[in-house]
Amino acid sequence: MSRIAVYLTGGIAAYKAVEVVRGLQKQGHQVRVVMTENAEHFVAKQTLAALTKYPVLDNLWVESEQAKISHIELADWSELALVVPATANIIAKLAYGLADDAASTTLLATSSPILVVPAMNSHMWSKPSTQRNISQIKADGVKVLEPVVGRLAEGYSGKGRMPEVSQVLAWVDSFLSNSNSDKRIVITAGGTLEPIDPVRYIGNRSSGKMGIALAKAAASAGFKVDLIVGNISVDLPDDINIKVSQIETTEQMLKAVKENFEAADVLIMAAAVADYRVKNYVNHKIKKQAKIQYQLDLEETPDILKTIGALKRPDQLVIGFAAETNDLLENATKKLESKNADIIVANDVSKNVFGNDEDEVTILQKKSCPLHWQRMDKSKIAKRLIKLVEENLIKK
Structure with missing residues (x-):
């Protein structure tokens, strides 16, 4: 089983990420969580801390964490990084190597494989800038599970909806086992x-x-x-x-x-x-x-x-x-x-x-x-x- 760092960013689909964390744990993986400030508007970090039995990394400047350089410690600890849901903002940061918060800084320091599950409004997803960023992170070796067509939070349908939790878990499992990727x-x-x-x-x-x-x-x-x-x-x-x-x-x-x-x-x-x-x-x-x-x-x-x-x-x-x-x-x-x-x-x-x-x-x-x-x-x-x-x- 693997050590997986799950990154929650600020999209409405953040609540689904809680089930992803639970699913990974049920599969036997050890999970720790990183959250952006915007993600915490959708899901309380105490929920993820209680589930994982680890403090959530959301701030690089907490005094109790400074001694061990928390983002480097977590980046080194993880064998896989999973960004779910991934907003257009975090995708852009990955594409350009920006590091201005705990999540983007830890991802930049991560040498293990990075898997990204985008979820956003369909217009944001189809924007040329977003598609350029997606192409760039793919070229950099990041794996992307594209969003699906479905009803969005805005009340209409389009491509941007996060895939079902079961599909995300199966995708992660397939990547880790890598048994069928060449089939x-x-x-x-x-x-x-x-x-x-x-x-x-x-x-x-x-x-x-x-x-x-x-x-x-x-x-x-x-x-x-x-x-x-x-x-x-x-x-x-x-x-x-x-x-x-x-x-x-x-x-x-x-x-x-x-x-x-x-x-x-x-x-x-x-x-x-x-x-x-x-x-x-x-x-x-x-x-x-x-x-x-x-x-x-x-x-x-x-x-x-x-x-x-x-x-x-x-x-x-x-x-x-x-x-x-x-x-x-x-x-x-x-x-x-x-x-x-x-x-x-x-x-x-x-x-x-x-x-x-x-x-x-x-x-x-x-x-x-x-x-x-x-x-x-x-x-x-x-x-x-x-x-x-x-x-x-x-x-x-």
Whole structure:
């Protein structure tokens, strides 16, 4: 476990930093706190002192601390510095090497890694000066967890909101473990659409919730994520570790997966791919005519999972989903064998799964007994599946 100095600066999100401190302690880390004068307008320093069992450093001129040069002592003590929330002001000080208070002076004296979690008004975040400062501190080796889009204290939405405490903790944990920072994972989400004419298409009921949850869980675990999305009914993630590609048809998804998988360690095919497409696409709207029946002539679409399963290297991991309405384990087992997949996530989609926040799945792996996961939130399934991915990569 690590010695972590947490720096609270003067933003409304300072109250969340208290939970970050508690979370780090629960993970077994030793934590001490530095606060700016403005931060103390939002959170009392006595709260942090009580939690950490250490006095909060907020003043360089306290007589009892002068003998040991408090900011140097803390800078030398810390194995990691975490600035949360980081205001535009402290980011500017970091960029220019300014040291005019306890926080900025201690950060300037710190030789251990510095992690920064900005949180501010969206207009302040997008300001060219702020972005220049962000680029500068990144160039200096500071790690930055960018703010997310969400409702701000001002009452409107924009990019500037501090990420959830759980995401901050996962990001810190990922940095410290550094086990997945060089790993890349390709994830597909949503449904593919096969056009009949410029207006109509063949599709399915997939919302994309499972694939999006997997992308977020993988990014939180430190993976670089290539997210390939079809038709979805949920918001795309806003994460610097997730690169999004949007497609429409199965053929387009196959092309995107092939392009990304060669450099990847893992593929998770969570998308609901259309199995059939119209053989003869009509490039104009088909008009409804009385007493005339219209028949669609269909042909199979490419089998993405089977195609990639045949191409994977021994060091790569391929995971597929089996969405079934009957004979779940029998059909999923056949899929595991025929697609050359390492893992199949089987779920019964007749049980109100599409668009729902929860699911119940069974994990099938070669030479292993099925693992049944009781009904739970899809985000929890995603986290458990990413943990399983990590375990399998170690075996690889």
